[in-house]
Amino acid sequence: MELENINPSIYKKISERPILPEEEDNEIEDEFDSREIFDLIRSINDPEHPLTLEELHVVEDSLIDVDNRNNTIKVLYTPTIPHCSMATLIGLSIRVKLLRCLPPRFKVHVEINPGTHASEHSVNKQLADKERVAAALENTHLIKVINQCIANKIE
Amino acid sequence: MQIKNMDNINNSLVEQFHNLNKDDAEFLKKCLKLVEDINQGSSTFLQLIEQLKGLLIDPVPTNREYGMQILTQVLEEISHNQITPTQLHFVSDFYAERLKDHHQVVPVALRGTLALMSFNNLPEEQVRNLLQSIFQNIPCQQQQQHDRLNIYKIFQISLENRLRELQAMGFDYIYGVITALDGERDPRNLLFLFNWLPKFLKRFTLGHLSEEMFEVLACYFPVDFRTPPQDPNSINRQTLASSLSACLCATSEFAEYCLPLALEKLSSSLSIAKFDSLDIIGKGCDIFPLSFYVQHSTDIWSQIQREVLNNGDEELEKVALDTFVIVMNKLSQNPDNVYKPILSDIVDTLKGNLVPNTKLFIPSCKMLHHLCKSSKTAATFVIAEIVPLMVNTFHITLTPSHQILILNNLVHFVRIYTDIYENADISGNLPLSQVTCLCLKASLENDLDLRAGGLHCTSIITNSLPSDIRKCFYENMCSLLISEQPDLVRFPLLKTFKSLAESHGDEVQMYVLNQISINNNGELYRYLRSLSTIVEMEKFTEDILATFFKYCQANFDVALIGIDCLRQLLEEYAGNTRIQCYLGETLQLVPNLLDFVLNYLNIIDYPNHKQLLGDISTISKIILRHQSGETQIGLASKCDKVISSYRSGQNVGLVIVMDGLVSCLRRDVKLQLYIVPDLLDVAMKCPYDFIATIACQLLANILNKNLDEEQLENDLKWLEECLNKHLENDKLGKAIHISSWITKALLMRGHVKGAVWTEKLIRLLDDHEEAAKGFEIIMKNCPALSEESFCNVKFLYRQKFFMEITTLLTQNYKESNKNYLLAIGYILKEAPRQVFIMQFKKIVKIVLLCLEKCQNGEILLVVLERLYDLIQSKEAVTEEYLQELLASFIALSTFRSSMNVRIKALECIQHFAVGYPMYKLLPLKQDVIRNLALCLDDKKRLVRKGAVEARLSWIMLDALT
Incomplete structure (x- = not known):
């Protein structure tokens, strides 16, 4: 298979989240925040390259919005090139990973960062459509690729 | 009469073998008897043939085969001089005929042929005769596996012994071999063939048959073979593949077919095909003519490039790069006008990828590094083309992380250059000299990451730094070593310092060590810590230790730092006896430290000087551990001095110092003063847990090492009485603590009283939670009670105790007794792994109960961790x-x-x-x-x-x- 983007730019990974003393105190409650969501999806692999979405700046901490009180999370992602045919697949991977890793009380929106992809609206529409997402996950080939993307490597 | 007699013998021989199966052991025995008779002269080979005649020409194939079996067995075992060339001639003729015989006779005829081939006196024409007969009459691939193997063995032995005759046969022989092995499928036979064929291929010119031969072999490439589980032959893919590649690269005649095949398979998506192709491209370099590599150079290069640049498989990348080095090294044999364009092609392609924030930067750098490794010409060429470019990129890049990446790769070029020229001096190479300047520049930057990166890079190439750059480093070192920095920078700084001291020791002494001036205690601390990194170098050891010693003797505040640093130094080099001896014997460190403590006794107090006291104790222990009994006796008087000054002043801090001195004494070194009551007193009454625990450990240490059985009995009796008094009052916890340590000391030396004290502890467990912790103390490995401290440690005492105590607790566990669950937790915490696994089934019930019922987070965590x-x-x-x-x-x-x-x-x-x-x-x-x-x-x-x-x-x- 020919690669669409042979030599993408790579960005530095941000350092691990430091553990604060209050996070180690059993009595204090830690709320969900954007960094926590980012940590969940930063390690997703790009379908084309052996690189993570973080290294390619497809997902960024600043593009994640968490509203704990209303139980909503919004994730914006940026495809590496505007014609990237993998955009939907990446969006699906993010959705599936969050589906598996977040408590069910949250409603998650995954959308393309406005203005960064040629067919932004149709991709957004597909990702927002519950039925279509569910149907996509029934597709054995598709779920295989998604599982490969979100498989966390055990070190 | 005579004839009748012969017939009798005849009949008797045939009768002897009558009804005997050829696979029978008896059959073999009889054959061996025949051979022995001939060898000893009681009969002759001719007579044997005569006797077998009837069988050998019997019209029934089974009987013929039987006769052949006997004859062949004899031929295999007989000594070669028993058969004359004339006889051999006839026997060979006979066998050549038998090869045309009934299919049942053929296997044994082949065996016989193999036996005949090993006769050195086999007439020349018979070699040809037998081989021709095989080639003409036996379709090899229609035989069974074992018979095919025999045919190959005939080829092998004829090649070894009869090369001249085979060469005379010319293409007939080669063609015969090719036809025979074409289509072989059995891995055992293939492995045999692959191991033999290189010898064959090296001795014959294949001429017009080379393509045919190659095709016969190429059909196995790449080897696709999976070993069934529990395969008795233990042939694996790797062995087959590597022996096949040796065949494919055995003769230069294969070059024109082999390289295209490898390149075709390299482009497949199968990973084993890639590995095997790279293997033959590399192996071929030894034998294939250069021109073929020149012809395919572009192809090889672009395929390898593809593997390296778009690859996730590290192993494949490594193999590809190694092959790249081999091929480029081969190509470097070309004259410059051919070689240089190839180089410049490669370099030009890779140049475009050298943007540090892109994916291809690192793999491209790797390829360039490997290209440099291939030859001196390549190294010079690549460095001249690439290094200035990367230096420029370094200057225009603003992101420190990218600059570090570039610098790391540049430094690698320096290393490769010095390796390939076997000369660390790079002053002749201008671009590389610039790299050293960059290192200096980076290590002076404000950005911490960059500074750390620069220092790290410098430490790799200190050998190649020119003198002016070194001078700059020395000047900076003088202030950097003693100024405060984050660990991120400090670590590579010390690495560079050490590396410079290794490569330019005298300069470091003169321009760094002699120049540093210290103005405050913080600087002193960092100065001494820096010195620690190079103390192991023989050149510096004594001076540095003397410096440390000097500071340990200075005024109180300075000595605090000196002693702290000295302790860290000794811990870091715990295995270095030279340092310990110099400090212990030459400098008499321990007595000096004791004098220091006694001098400042009015200032030193616990807990304010806990660190100092602990340091002195640790230092004493490390040094005493390596001293002989006599030297220790010399120190014992000092110990007594410390003890008496403790008794007069009750300064509890001195208990720590005492522990340092006493706990590492050898068993036969006795103190004048009897300190067991003092220690019990401290352990019971001291308000500081830390000191109380040290007192307990020391007490246990002394009890464990006591050689005088009677005194030990008395001590134990006295201790028991004292402790019993406290079991009812508020000191209960402490009393249990102390008695746990005593139990440990006894169990360790396997003393009979150990069991009594253990029982007591278990009884206490019924009512007192505190007793559970005692089991942790017993199970735990404690440095104060180790063989290093000359303690009496019975082999596997912990394992034995674990087995006994867990069995006991499991048996006696009752719903009402929660403390047992705690105890199990504490025991598991320190249990040796292997014995835990062994005992697992027995204790799993109580462990699960513990997980279910126990509410103590600490214990649950311990059990979960195990x-x-x-x-x-x-x-x-x-x-x-x-x-x-x-x-x-x-x-x-x-x-x-x-x-x-x-x-x-x-x-x-x-x-x-x-x-x-x-x-x-x-x-x-x-x-x-x-x-x-x-x-x-x-x-x-x-x-x-x-x-x-x-x-x-x-x-x-x-x-x-």
């Missing part, structure tokens, strides 16, 4: 109790009062998902996933993280990938 360790290494015992364990982990994943328990439980659940049989896991999967969903909303972030990982592992259990 189980986690077993689960992580997939011990078989955990598989047996998978369901029970998993259930209790799930219950604990919501354990309210400790988040660490929840996290550990989740980790255990996570590791159950890998490495256990799927059929045991799958029925539990949905349950686990559902239960873990609760933990995803845990109030603690760290727990949620653990829950996510555990849940994902279970979801991915049987997921399609």
